[in-house]
Amino acid sequence: MQRTFQPHDILANGKIKLAISGCLLGQEVRFNGGHKESRLCSQVLSEYFDFTPVCPEVGIGMGIPRESIRLVGDPHDPQAVGTVHRERNVTQALKDYADQQADQLGDICGYIFMQKSPSCGVERVKLYRDNGAPHEEGAMGIYAKRFIERHPLVPVEEAGRLNDAVLRENFITRVFALANFRAMQAQGFERKTLMQFHARYKYQLMATAPAEYQSLGRLLAQSKGQPLAEVAELYIHGMMQALKKPATRGSHCNVLQHISGYLKRALSGDERQELNELIEQYRTGLVPLVVPLTLLKHHFRQHPHDYIGQQAYLQPHPQSLALRNSL
Incomplete structure (x- = not known):
């Protein structure tokens, strides 16, 4: 029988490399000298990921503390300017720094950005019109947009969205x-x-x-x-x-039912009924995904199957992260 795929195999030679906004690891690099530490990142995910912290505003020499910047103009091509000294435009400097980091961080497997940041935000960053009025549309942070364009393959997410x-x-x-x-x-x-x-x-x-x-x-x-x-x-x-598209309860149920089909000759009638009931309870939101998955994996330990045994779906990431306990 083929050995069951485990995400820990990837970690055998060390942690997976990720980039992250430095403030999320507790570095006091924000414009006011503060930080935005994410305990999920600094205390939980750091057990599995080797984080490279990056603060593009510090990277281009803006200093700590510093005048804050904001995005103005066209949503598709905004400019990053000082909130007090609007003549200070750091747009090109942030783009150049993104190119530099894109070259240096070519081996990362993910990037966690600080949300709402005019340099690092990935979605709906506040944008202003030239007259100072808020724009109805948001924009991407200058640095984040350029980095993502250079590395479209790399998974990215904002720290705030990781709470979901x-x-x-x-x-x-x-x-x-x-x-x-x-x-x-x-x-x-x-x-x-x-x-x-x-x-x-x-x-x-x-x-x-x-x-x-x-x-x-x-x-x-x-x-x-x-x-x-x-x-x-x-x-x-x-x-x-x-x-990129998150799975739904319905699509998870479809997969669970497909996989359980490999057990139809191995399980008793009562065991099949129990498994089907748990899948249905997951579909209706009574139990999290980990419940029917745990029973499925138990049955496959009792009745090994080569093809199912190497499926990443059964364990796409370390079980200790407990990511499916809330799905």
Whole structure:
């Protein structure tokens, strides 16, 4: 029987590298000399991730404390200017620093940004019109936008959004998926290895984007004769895009039922009924996802199955993170 896939395998040679806004780790780098420490990041996730803290405003020499900046102008091409001295425009400096960091941080598997920041915010950062009135639209932080453009493959999330259990689990799942893919690449993979990787993530992809799972399968099936490096690049970009969409209770239930089908001949009638009832209770919100998953994994320990045993869906990240206890 194939050995069951475990996310801990990725961690065997050290923690996964992530970048993070420095203030989220408690560094006193904000404009007022303070910080915005996230205990989730500094105390929980730091057990698994090797964080590289970055503060772009300090990085471009603005100092601590400093005049705060804000975004003004066009939502698609805003400018970062001083709130007191509007003639101080640091837009290009932030973009240049993002390019520098993009070159230095090419091996990261994720980035956690500070929300609402005119340099680091990823979504709906406050934007002002040239006359000083608030704009109805938000914008992306200058540094964050440029960095993401340079590394579209890397999972990103704002620290504030990680308080949402669904978004938190989705982000960590994507981080481990990318880390696992890169670990496979580092070992020198073949076309067969890439097919095995796709098979390993079948049910994880089915839970988020079943149509994209089928498209990725066709990509691999039709890739004979194409350079493997090019196929792998297309595949991982498609996969990471597919995993961005968080799974729903309905899609999770669909996957749970598919997986339980591999046990239909192994379980008694009462055991099948118990499992089906737990899946239904999860669908209606009575129990979290970890409950039917735990029973499924128990049954597969009793009745091992090669294909299911290597599915990333059953354990896409370390169980000790307890990310599925609130889904």
